[in-house]
């Protein structure tokens with residue numbers, strides 16, 4: 196056993212670091228959790244990566260993947276986190292892309308994969324509904340065959356960044372009489388500009404707008420937009436969720452967050468000394484680092500397993516649970532470090548066009564909002580309770 | 594031992610509970626905090642009419658002779674409705690300074706206005722680099738003839754946009770963080786050289802950064818002893834802590850009740866999510882967290898008149914225990930509400946946000962755990 200990276204891996208890291216230093220758009224700076232990002236901001240880096248051939252590292256090479264080992268992919272995400280780079284959104288790259296190249300038709304591959312690689316086409320995920328959250332299989336949106344079209348009706352919710360989306364992948368019920376709720380569901384691609392698709396933003400606790408309600412009223416979609424077989428959508432949906440979860444641990448980003456926390460705590464003072472020199476505070480930061488180290492090695496072990504040919508299994512639930520708990524504790528501690536200046540609501544001061552300097556030190560501006568926002572991480576992508584249920588059943592066999 | 598409330602206290606509770614229910618419903622509150630004013634002066638007038646604003650003052654001073662338990666009753670009801678009106682800065686803090694250390698003339702000048710609702714105060718004590726130490730002051734008050742000249746910057750002064758007057762802590766002697774040399778002043782916000790920058794806080798209140806730029810104030814603005822105000826500040830802030838712990842208890846009680854209600858009606862997998870044992874046990878933990886927080890709030894309230902050490906230990910114990918409960922209840926309430934919990938639309942998120950900011954007011958859990966250790 197050996198934790199060191201090989202010389203080849205080290206060289207790869209140098210190459211990646213140099214590339215990022217040269218190409219990452221400077222104006223995006225340390226975007227962190229900013230709420231005021233535009234579509235252009237989100238895709239800026241994606242487009243550059245697309246040109247380099249690095250936008251979909253994990254895909255098979257025949258579809259434009261890099262052929263990197265899982266360890267190389269890990270190094271890649273670490274180096275991006277080092278500069279807090281705004282990474283390509285997962286909906287195209289990590290979710291629908293793999294579904295399309297695994298289960299889609301040749302036409303679908305030809306039509307959709309290039310736009311995902313280049314970052315030109317923005318995707319959103321239409322799974323959840325007001326009555327179907329954790330119990331996704333109870334979804335009610337229907338797709339009824341009418342000649343060479345499906346006619347879709349229903350309401351989706353929590354559709355992340357659908358306000359910018361060109362395309363969405365939707366789970367719809369195509370056989371209402373199926374024996375089990377998981378059956379009779381289909382995976383359908385929908386052009387978001389189709390008449391009858393209506394998207395309404397939902398304001399979240401931090402004041403930002405990242406999710407939407409999506410209404411589908413008599414939306415006519417060509418039958419060619421069905422992925423795989425009719426009524427087999429649940430299989431594809433589950434395949435996709437496993438992919439979604441493996442990216443959710445966020446180790447590299449949390450490591451960067453801990454560094455940032457140390458910087459903040461070095462700048463804040465307590466009894467005339469830097470806060471970071473206070474034993475009680477420092478101990479909390481250390482505890483976090485220890486938990487993060489444990490998560491990191493656990494993730495590396497999972498990667499090694501993958502490298503040896505084992506796909507991401509239910510172990511990814513451990514990564515989801517621990518990763519999100521750490522992200523949440525990190526934002527809690529950051530807010531504690533900031534102290535009094537966590538209270539101002541920056542949304543009210545940073546109106547577009549306002550040139551007033553916000554209240555308090557720069558690092559305080561989004562501390563509370565980020566803490567509020569990150570409560571979502573234990574809810575979405577299969578809540579942490581659901582992840583525990585998965586471990587209960589799939590690993591412990593209870 | 595007696596944990597009962599008097600008949601008058603029950604009456605106050607009923608009156609406030611009705612006011613909150615009828616006039617502080619969710620939509621009305623939301624409209625008010627989003628309005629330009631950000632609060633409702635008409636509610637303030639009603640509180641004056643009900644005698645709430647005059648409650649802690651003695652009858653000689655024009656008040657109703659109430660005590661700490663009365664303030665607790667009031668604050669619990671305010672917490673249930675997430676009332677934003679500045680009772681703590683005006684009545685508990687400014688009122689506390691005047692009550693404990695004001696001269697007859699100062700009481701005469703200010704208390705009547707507090708009681709009838711015409712005078713609103715904010716308490717400017719925190720500073721950008723001071724963290725939770727009341728003695729870590731860069732704001733100075735220099736003697737100038739019969740008066741003083743104030744210079745400095747006060748951070749996140751809650752309620753200042755609504756205030757006519759400020760209570761300000763400043764250094765009249767000694768050096769930074771000395772216990773000696775700290776003084777307290779009452780300052781008319783309209784004084785030349787008092788500059789404010791107003792903003793909204795994440796928990797829906799209003800605050801200001803307050804800058805003193807050679808602001809001249811008269812000699813009789815000083816409350817209490819020049820340079821010897823730290824013990825007084827500690828007394829008043831312990832009273833504020835007890836009051837805000839009661840407010841947090843009110844908010845936690847509602848957050849818990851809302852969560853039970855939600856879990857009973859929200860169905861997933863064909864059953865109410867309240868039927869999942871993992872959620873049941875967490876709602877039990879929320880409940881025990883609330884009950885223990887309430888006990889510590891009683892303790893802090895009932896010890897406000899005890900020896901300095903006992904009072905401080907009880908206030909710190911409450912701030913630690915109530916802070917921990919506030920975090921647990923806030924986070925679990927959001928989690929059990931699922932996606933709806935993180936939306937602006939649902940009330941639960943606003944309880945969570947108020948409980949979050951409560952934690953850092955007048956010192957956070959770590960700060961008070963340390964103070965408790967030092968007082969052992």
Ligand SMILES: Cc1cc2nc3c(=O)[nH]c(=O)nc-3n(C[C@H](O)[C@H](O)[C@H](O)COP(=O)(O)OP(=O)(O)OC[C@H]3O[C@@H](n4cnc5c(N)ncnc54)[C@H](O)[C@@H]3O)c2cc1C
Nearest residue numbers: 320322323328329353355571575576578580928929931932
């Ligand atoms: C910010 C955000 C972004 C999102 N983005 C998307 C998106 O892009 N596309 C999309 O389709 N969806 C998205 N979602 C939806 C997300 O997947 C759901 O919110 C999630 O599945 C939880 O569903 P729910 O909100 O209905 O909560 P519920 O399912 O009602 O759960 C409420 C509570 O009950 C618990 N619970 C439920 N069932 C059980 C059980 N069997 N055992 C124990 N506890 C249980 C949950 O863990 C939770 O604590 C997003 C959600 C959020 C908050």
Ligand SMILES: Cc1cc2nc3c(=O)[nH]c(=O)nc-3n(C[C@H](O)[C@H](O)[C@H](O)COP(=O)(O)OP(=O)(O)OC[C@H]3O[C@@H](n4cnc5c(N)ncnc54)[C@H](O)[C@@H]3O)c2cc1C
Nearest residue numbers: 583587593866867868869870871872873874875876877878
């Ligand atoms: C030191 C000691 C002294 C005792 N003294 C006495 C005595 O003087 N007189 C007497 O009559 N008995 C006594 N007991 C017995 C004691 O009351 C039982 O041990 C206790 O009721 C638990 O029962 P059990 O050991 O069979 O565990 P079980 O009931 O088998 O429980 C095993 C585990 O399952 C959990 N569990 C069980 N049911 C549920 C549920 N519905 N939901 C969630 N979790 C559940 C339990 O909490 C426990 O963690 C004593 C026990 C001990 C250890």
